[in-house]
Amino acid sequence: MSGADQSYVTDTLIAEDIDAYLHKHQHKTMLRFITCGSVDDGKSTLIGRLLYDSKMIFEDQLANLESDSRAHGTQGQGIDFALLVDGLAAEREQGITIDVAYRFFATDKRKFIVADTPGHEEYTRNMVTGASTADLAVILVDARQGILTQTRRHSYLVNLLGIKNIVLAVNKMDLVGYSQERFYEIVKEYASFAEQLGMKTFLPIPISGLAGDNIVTRSENTPWYQGPTLLGHLEDAPITATRMQDAAFRMAVQWVNRPNLDFRGFAGQIGSGTIAKGDAIRVLPSGKTSRVKSIVTYDGPLDRAVAGQSITLTFEDEVDCSRGDVITMADAPCEVADQFEATLVWMDEAEMLPGRPYLLKMGTQTMTATVTEPKYEVNVNTLERLSSQTLATNAIGVVNISTDRAIPFEAYAQNPDLGGFILIDRMTNATVAAGMVHFALRRSQNIHWQAVDIDxxxxxxxxxxxxxxxxxxxxxxxxxxxxxxxxxxxxxxxxxxxxxxxxxxxxxxxxxxxxxxxxxxxxxxxxxxxxxxxxxxxxxxxxxxxxxxxxxxxxxxxxxxxxxxxxxxxxxxxxxxxxxxxxxxxxxxxxxxxxxxxxxxxxxxxxxxxxxxxxxxxxxxxxxxxxxxxxxxxxxx
Incomplete structure (x- = not known):
């Protein structure tokens, strides 16, 4: 074989290896997770350690990190991994996280997007933002401090937002001599609170973000711990998208696709379930029915589509359907109502005012809504229900909400896309609250508008x-x-x-x-x-x-x-x-x-x-x- 032939074969093999790698990487599953807890529990350090140990830092980034560690980090302790995440100048100066920082990394088994959220109470709204799309939550606890108010607050919110996969990462074990007794003392206290929340399971892991114990590899300092490492658990944890494929079909219409007079389709991302050509569908809130004529995508037509895919549906009949409507299976529609019970996490500095009209945005729907009846506020430490006629910044409460028209929805616990919403101040356009629908009020389904002849x-x-x-x-x-x-x-x-x-x-x-x-x-x-x-x-x-x-x-x-x-x-x-x-x-x-x-x-x-x-x-x-x-x-x- 000539030298040119050998070079051709070598280049071909390298290209094939690259293609195989890219194909493998492209088809890896993606896990979104959040780190949360109280101030100085070590969230940013933990994420920095994960990025470092998974070899996701380039040489120039590492050089900058070493330089920043000398300027801003913990003196005399080498690399300060928190600086990989705490990108804001204000955070570096104060040594705290005040915004949600998103980072990407990957291993041979899976891709990850991690949200590092603030620990201070006044930034609870940022934590809710980070948790809203997460499949898993890592709740950090400083082994020296134990369970704090913010630990309980964030656990309550994580549970409220429907995140079922919880990791209790007891951090800074190196500062308590890797004490097994201290670890189980914290786990026992957290388990008691988790039971009150209705949190069925959680995985406790003793770690040290700074030293790397039980992050990527099992630590010799905790021979009494036999569970998985943090990264090992992240690689094997179930993903919400997979679960949503088994649910009933739901797709919120984002826009009506009308490139010419011969084509009219309804575009959106499938929130849950599957759809196939020929399936009988129902459009809500109108209730009109038809069948799927075709499933169109950027890459070509499909016979079947599943949750997470962005598609355009065409129907066999001329059915009125527009942005904000929800397409379901004809025999398995979701509910339609204009009054709900919901939990609100109030984010605005101005307190909630019952009766004031706000904009409510749920999926692709936007409408006017009012809080008609504040029911109670939740004390996150004791879970006690407190009587309250309003909600202040970062308060969590249960309220009744009325919208200006009937809308299709599902309980947040069942379908976050059709049960989660935000409230927006109509004058400032600021987001003032995040909400989760529990159920429709019965009276909303028993009251109908009576038409009269004399208008x-x-x-x-x-x-x-x-x-x-x-x-x-x-x-x-x-x-x-x-x-x-x-x-x-x-x-x-x-x-x-x-x-x-x-x-x-x-x-x-x-x-x-x-x-x-x-x-x-x-x-x-x-x-x-x-x-x-x-x-x-x-x-x-x-x-x-x-x-x-x-x-x-x-x-x-x-x-x-x-x-x-x-x-x-x-x-x-x-x-x-x-x-x-x-x-x-x-x-x-x-x-x-x-x-x-x-x-x-x-x-x-x-x-x-x-x-x-x-x-x-x-x-x-x-x-x-x-x-x-x-x-x-x-x-x-």
Whole structure:
């Protein structure tokens, strides 16, 4: 054989080896796991050790790591593995993890994505983010400290999020002399708490992230431990995606694929189960049925697809289906409802306000939702149920939630894709909570909308007017009630059918049970909005005079109405002018500390940003302001 032939054969063999390696690597299973626990339990060090021992660090990274260890790490102890993960400057300076750091590594058996989550209580929301997609959780405990509050908090959340594969990694065993007695003392205490949680099993492993004991290889320092190493367990642990393939078929529609007039398909990722050509399907919430005509993918058509695959389905019939709908088997649909019991992990710095409209995003669905009833808050140390009407930052509670339309769902424990959701503040677009659906409230399935023949248009027509809600908002003492009263008299004189809802008057009856906390103010406006909507359905011109300090609630009432039927009037009076008037003596009481949560003093007022009209009662008399409002109302009629 010539030298050229030998070179060709050698190159071919090398290419085949590379192809075989890439094929093998491409088809490895992927395990997502999370490390969590209290501050300084050694989470980042453990992950750094896994990356180092699995040879996933390049030479230049290793050189930088050694340099960083001398500058930032633990002096005199060689490489500080935590610096591989603690990438933020603030973390390096403080020696803590404050964000979720994701790292990839692989062994011959499996690929891994690990999320290193913060230990401080104020970063609990970051931990929830990291755990939401995990198949397994490694809960670290410092052998010297034992079980702490954050250990319990993170264990509660991990269990709540449905992670069934739990590793209790008792770290820093080298600092307690590899004491078997200490190890089993911690395991016994954790087992007691796990039993209260309903956590059926967990695997305790004695480790040292710094020294490498029982991480990749079995340690000679713990001859009394006969279980697997941490990496060995990670390589053999079951994966959620495999379990979801055995569940009922569910696919949330992400978009309608319509490249031309001859093709209409429904694209999404299969959340659970399998689907095949010819299968009978049902589209929810409409309930329409058809059969699968074809399964289209980027790589070509399929006869069958399974959970985790991204596909486009075409149907044999023209069925109405759009983004947010859920495709199921015709004989095994999921539930559809608009009221649920759910657990919330509150993430926002502002407390939860029952009755306030939030955006709820579940899978590919987005809708308006409100917390209708806080049921209780959970004490993560004792698991005691505490009475609470709101939730503060990082609090965990069980609530009832109502959505503005019926949606397909499943309990989170059964299907995280169709049972997990986030709440978003409608004004700031900030994520304020993560939630997990338990079940639909029975009343949501027993109440149906009753169609009537005489609608709001007919009610208004017989009165010779257009229904409208005129919403006066402003500080106490701004002149809202005075102007609204004059406006009603003028409209009445013109033969218009009106009704005035005044803030003080409503609190004598409908809202007499409400106080003046932010939560009560939200509920106050929610109820008034519903009453105003009913009165407008009767064809009336409804005038309301309420401080209504929050934009979110004013926007909520606006969205109850048809376009053009809500008119926001900002009675813009400076605080110093309103306080100088102090007709009811309320400002004086508030300044003296005898009246809490008073708008403008110790409770905020959010001025309208796009009011239909602004009247300034410093420049105008109440009579003149009323004339302008009446003119605007009549122009709209």
């Amino acid at each position: 709001r248009t007919a009610h208004a027509a017989i009165k010779g007017q257009q229904a409208r809600v005129v919403w006066f908002t402003g500080l106490s003492g701004s002149g809202k009630s005075t102007i609204a009263n004059i406006v009603e008299k003028k409209l009445h004189a013109l033969g218009k059918h009106t009704f005035l809802l005044d803030g003080d008057n409503v609190r004598h009856g409908l809202n007499r049970d409400l106080g003046f906390t932010d939560a009560d103010r939200v509920e106050n406006i929610r109820r008034v909005g519903e009453v105003a909507k009913l009165m407008s359905d009767a064809g009336l011109i409804v005038l309301t005079a309420f401080i209504s300090p929050f934009r979110a609630e004013r926007r909520m009432v606006r969205e109850m109405m048809d376009a053009g039927e809500f008119m926001e009037i900002h009675v813009n009076t400076p605080l110093e002018v309103a306080e100088a008037r102090d007709v009811k003596g309320l400002y004086k009481k508030a300044r003296a500390g005898n009246l809490k949560n008073f708008t403008g003093i110790d409770s905020p007022y959010e001025q309208p940003e796009n009011a239909e009209m602004t009247v300034n009662t410093v420049e105008l008399t109440a009579e003149d302001a009323a004339e302008q409002v009446v003119a605007a109302i009549l122009a709209g009629l």
